[in-house]
């Protein structure tokens with residue numbers, strides 16, 4: 392069992408790549424996930440890996456971290472052949488991965504998480520908790536991570552948990568860290584703090600492989616970028632030499648494909664269109680207060696806000712997941728029984744939940760079963776579910792949402808992350824809802840598919856429905872007919888088309904009224920602040 396290695400970080404004097412993978416091929420049944428793929432990351436380098444959903448990025452990560460074996464290919468870590476498959480200690484002394492979903496255990500303290508499985512030198516010796524906390528404090532100080540070792544992991548913020556994971560990885564001796572969509576659950580401030588920490592560590596010689604669908608983050612953080620497309624390596628280039636359009640072109644294989652920067656075509660919602668979703672005086676203690684909002688037929692409204700703004704809880708309340716203390720919600724004039732999911736479903740509310748793993752999918756079940764979970768009543772007579780009808784229904788959803796899967800019977804666990812997200816959206820749309828509440832709906836979805844999904848929500852509105860997009864992603868919000876910003880549980884301004892990133896970001900940060908010109912730094916992907 393490995394003990395703590397708190398070797399100080401050194402500069403990047405040795406030019407041997409931390410990873411050099413060549414000719415990597417990996418198949419899952421008939422699916423070729425990687426074909427003759429390669430990647431090289433230099434010490435102290437911040438290297439991005441980008442590609443559309445299903446391009447093979449996560450498969451590469453699982454091979455680089457020893458979770459999966461390639462069918463063929465060569466993998467060198469710091470110039471040495473990769474450890475034997477299954478030799479966990481050897482693998483984690485060379486490479487670690489911080490995933491979007493944290494691997495720390497919420498019920499345990501930071502110190503316990505850091506030394507999990509290596510608390511005591513000998514299994515027979517009792518664990519000395521005081522000593523453990525002291526070692527944890529030393530370790531955190533070494534990497535300048537400001538977290539209390541005695542705090543329960545579940546009480547930490549998402550990025551603090553990531554810092555603990557990074558410190559744990561470094562303590563095993565690894566100087567190469569893979570970050571797989573690390574910003575997906577962070578708000579703007581969290582992203583800033585994570586990037587600051589990564590830059591600090593990079594200066595100390597730590598190398599990163601950074602995977603993100605937010606291309607602006609690639610430009611902000613990385614010096615080189617590798618693009619995969621359809622299981623193959625397409626190019627590796629210095630970030631500074633590859634413009635945004637060329638990068639998207641490499642990812643999609645289509646020239647001049649655009650990336651959402653041109654913005655959606657503006658539609659006008661009739662001024663006398665009836666309110667389909669009406670929220671009045673809603674209050675949920677600890678989350679939001681006195682919120683009133685109407686979404687009219689044909690309208691897509693953005694509900695913007697940072698992590699603690701209350702926007703997510705408000706969206707979830709509409710879908711029946713929380714019972715507010717005061718206020719009313721009506722859908723097409725009918726009052727909802729609040730805090731009751733079946734009642735919201737029956738009224739025609741479809742939900743794209745925030746966390747597809749916790750609230751969205753049964754991953755061991757098929758794409759067909761997951762996509763039709765909310766419409767089983769339409770799949771056969773007298774409460775029966777006909778497999779043929781389920782498959783046909785699912786097939787339509789697969790085509791409609793461009794889900795990349797070998798078939799409707801494929802388990803969702805075999806799909807790439809972005810395609811799993813599309814199944815969640817498919818399920819929300821399967822009921823032909825009058826109201827769609829979509830929480831960060833493009834999470835993990837590539838640039839092209841993002842436009843595609845947002846377009847599907849527009850279609851719901853075009854068919855007379857009302858859509859509420861709850862997000863802090865400026866790309867999501869840009870597609871809306873109107874945006875309401877929330878800050879600390881209250882609405883903090885309304886924005887008509889033509890708003891600038893700076894204006895909206897300022898409102899989300901509690902710094903400005905609607906469309907007040909403010910000098911605030913913004914990024915095109917996530918909201919930022921000054």
Ligand SMILES: Nc1ncnc2c1ncn2[C@@H]1O[C@H](COP(=O)(O)OP(=O)(O)OP(=O)(O)O)[C@@H](O)[C@H]1O
Pocket residue numbers: 419420422423424442443444445446447448449450451795796804805806807808809810835837
């Ligand atoms: N365990 C598995 N069984 C079967 N197929 C799999 C499995 N894991 C991945 N695949 C398939 O391999 C291909 C590559 O998937 P991978 O998860 O590596 O893509 P990705 O680039 O990480 O996508 P995303 O951006 O959506 O996360 C996909 O077609 C996926 O469905």
